[in-house]
Amino acid sequence: MSTLMVGWQDEATRRWSLIGQLSYAEGEYVFRYTRGAERLGGEDRHAPLLAFPALNREYRSAHPFPLVSGRVLSSKRSDFPGYVAALGLEVTADPMQILERSAGRRVTDNIELAAFPVRTDSGELELYFLAHGVRHVDGAAERIAALKPGDPLRVVPQPDKPGEDPDALLIVAAGGPDELGRGLGWVPRYLSPEITWLAERTAEPYLFVERATPSAPSSLRLLCKLYLPWPEGYVPFAREDAELLPIEASTG
Secondary structure (H helix, E strand, O other): OEEEEEEEEOOOOOOEEEEEEEEEEOOEEEEEEEHHHHHHHHHHOOOOOOOOOOOOOOEEEOOOOHHHHOOOOOOOOOOHHHHHHHOOOOOOOOHHHHHHHHOOOOOOOOEEEEEOOEEOOOOEEEEEEEOEOHHHOOOHHHHHHOOOOOOEEEEEEOOOOOOOOOOOEEEEEOOOOOHHHHEEEEOOOOOHHHHHHHHHHOOOOEEEEEEEOOOOOHHHOEEEEEEEEOOOOOOOOOOHHHOEOOOOOOOO
């Protein structure tokens, strides 16, 4: 079973909320809203996604929802091999595997999909993500071009950066006294609270370059891989906005 959280960015505040959960198992896609969607809807309980008009309903389909198909590059396109290669995947990757790495980012809306951390056989937490905001960090493109798989990275809290999330984490090339001058991008904002919470209770994240693709669009340029100890009793995304809304019985 593959499961992704659906994140929504408020255009005014730039803050992210988790509004839904998308899963795929045994040939069927399932979508449900979470508490974050209920808060966005306000008093009129307006559902944020037109394809899923009712907040308290479970949606099922044997075919990919537009939320899936509209966020994955067609395998028939000539640039598809380069696209999946930048994600560290093979051309045989399925849509959910692609979304786990790409987050389904589009310039036309404010939705992204977040993969659940995986617990490895050795009991560690493993998580892949693409660096955000690469084009907004001076010199990041040149620094990424010099990286190779396995190079160590670090995350540096930036809570005082104006307009940023209090959990904002800057990705830097590790080593030396001038790390802050070697910024590469940002941890996705919907993941930074999770990583901060884990790091405060376990250890500093072990972060490194999974793939650097200087020729790719900035949103695909740096794929990171993170390891942390998996705390006893830890449940990923155990926060209020990620709580599934109850399903109401149909009256029709």
